Amino acid sequence: MKALISTGGQGPDFEKVKDIFTHVNLVVAADSGLNRLVEWGIEPDFLVGDGDSIDTENVATKKYSYNPAPRDKDFSDTELAIIKCLEKGADEIILIGGGEGRLDHTLSNVGMVKKYAQISLWMTSKEIITILSPGNFITHHLPQTQLSIFPLDDHSGPVKTRGLVWELEHIDLNQSMSLSNRCVDSEINWEITQGRFLLLATYE
Amino acid sequence: MKALISTGGQGPDFEKVKDIFTHVNLVVAADSGLNRLVEWGIEPDFLVGDGDSIDTENVATKKYSYNPAPRDKDFSDTELAIIKCLEKGADEIILIGGGEGRLDHTLSNVGMVKKYAQISLWMTSKEIITILSPGNFITHHLPQTQLSIFPLDDHSGPVKTRGLVWELEHIDLNQSMSLSNRCVDSEINWEITQGRFLLLATYE
Structure with missing residues (x-):
């Protein structure tokens, strides 16, 4: 079951994401991630979080269930949203938002991707x-898309690519990342031995 | 010997950083990090990078040595600046910039802090x-400053604190981070057993 979480921070334009909403079974807003959904005219199934950054008028018009979490809690709003998705049976989660802004929030989101x-x-x-x-x-x-590859796990293993300007075969990505690499073609072939990686493709 | 690197991305206000310049022996601009220094009226000792994001008029008025790196290279502009500092004998480096913006640049900067x-x-x-x-x-x-603690190394070990709203003794920071913790007092006592951590203090 597919779920989508809209979380705080900067997210994509609606044009880039609107088709995804027709393929997900569950939409969860994490705190101020609600504002984006309301702007797009999308009603989430659940709202989680401590409510400290939600626009008040958005909560006032709500139809979904919402029990505010305490501000002092063991989980970030994003993690509460992930837990809600898992409780509801999601085996695939798409996260939107969390761009730019504070580095601690960014690192927390990277931590979530690593953990879940x-x-x-x-x-x-x-x-x-x-x-x-x-x-x-x-x-x-798209040809010439800028790609960066970042190891997510400890001891992420060898990566072999075909289709990049700088192929990765001889680079130890456990020690570093591949920054601003580029596609030669529209297809990249990957051979990954162990561990996970973030593949960051910059929008054109 | 202390060095300061000004790199691309969003940096602090000059008020927050101006005293530091009186304590550093070397100032290196990494590509568009030059723009910030020029705005502050500070002449770096070196400019490194591929020059793809430097304002042209800033380079035109330069007095310092600058040999543009090729755009296609094995190191990021920030890493080139670090290497320049190390070549010149720096044993301590202060990095300014690199905030917000693209996640790949952010992760690359975290990687630099981890590597050097x-x-x-x-x-x-x-x-x-x-x-x-x-x-x-x-x-x-400052009391009530928001602090987040993020493990930097694999197997970063136990952390014990005194002075935080949520003390860290019983949290396994190898698996997660402490997000938006807060100072109770103006002094935090730390006991760190192994590995390094990023301590992120949000400006008031």
Whole structure:
């Protein structure tokens, strides 16, 4: 079951994400992520979070269930939303938002992607982020798209690519990342041995 | 020997950083980090980078040495600046800039802090980031400052604090981070066993 979480921070334009809403079974707003959905005319199934950054008029018109979490809590609003998705049976989660802004929030979101393998896609204002797992597969991009590859797990293993300007075969991505690489073609072939990676594709 | 690197992305206000310039022996601009220095009336000792995001008029008035790097290179502009500082004998590096903006640049900067132990301080537009190493020590903050603690190394070990709203003794920070914690007092006592941490203090 597919779920979508709209969280705080900068997210993609509606044009980039609107088709996804027809393919998800559950929409959860994490705190100020609600504002974006209201702007788009989308009613979430659940709202979670401590309510400290939701526009008041959006909550006032709500039809969905909402029990505000305490401001002092063990989980971030995004993690509360993930937990809600998992409770409802989601085995795939798409995260939108969380771009730019405060570094602690950004690092927290990266931590969420690392902790919850159910998150398959993360769309911010500037990039679309796919989570790559071990295997042989192809990803599709517009030619010349800028790609960066970042190891997500400790000891993320060798990566072999075909289709990048700088192929990755001889780079130890456990020690660093591949920044502002580029697609030669519209198809990139991947061979990943172990561990997961963030593939960050910058919007054109 | 102390060095300061001004890199691209959003940086602190000049008021927050101006005293630091009187304590550093070397100033290096990484590409568009030059624009900030020029605005502040500060002449760097070196400019490094591929020049793809420097305002042309700033380069035209330059007095310092500058050999543009190729756009296609093995190091980011920030890493080129770090290498320049190390070549010149720096054993402590302060990084300013790199806030907000593209996630790949942010993650690359986190990677630099992880890779180069010489970086002791990182100041962005929204936060001041100290790198904590093993030992018993005190950090000073304004009361109620928001602090987040993020493990930087694999297997970063137990952390014990005194002075936070949520003390860290019983939290496994190897698996997660402490987001939006707060100072009770102006002094925080730390006991760190192994590994390094980013301490992110949000500006008031």
